Amino acid sequence: MRKVHKRVFVGAELDCFHRGEGWATVHACKSPCHQRAVGYRKSLSSSHPNYLVLEEAPNLYLNMIDPPVPLFMPPLFSGMGSNLLLTNSASPESDSRSSV
Numbered sequence: 001m002r003k004v005h006k007r008v009f010v011g012a013e014l015d016c017f018h019r020g021e022g023w024a025t026v027h028a029c030k031s032p033c034h035q036r037a038v039g040y041r042k043s044l045s046s047s048h049p050n051y052l053v054l055e056e057a058p059n060l061y062l063n064m065i066d067p068p069v070p071l072f073m074p075p076l077f078s079g080m081g082s083n084l085l086l087t088n089s090a091s092p093e094s095d096s097r098s099s100v
Helices: 030-038 082-087
Strands: 002-005 008-010 025-028 053-056 059-062
Touching: 025 030, 030 053, 030 059
Parallel strands: 025 059
Antiparallel strands: 002 008, 053 059
16 A cells, blocks of 8 residues: 555555545456446446446445546546545544555
8 A cells, every 4th residue: 555645545456445444445446346346247237327336435436447449438427426525534644554
């Protein structure tokens, strides 16, 4: 885990399911984080309600990949994570294992 800014840490796959008290975690990858959280292995139908994002406070799981043609659609993410930010305001400065 690496601290990149006050209260902002970046981790790797091993940090995917770290759950520290007072931490809000953004899991910005399809595999393994989004797949484990939503419960699928290969692919997920684009009509699935959690195809792009699953919010389970204090975690936000994003189905993010790096395809040849960009698929990112900002309007689909608007408003997501608002509860995550509001409900997790504790300062976990002493723990160096939080995922972001």
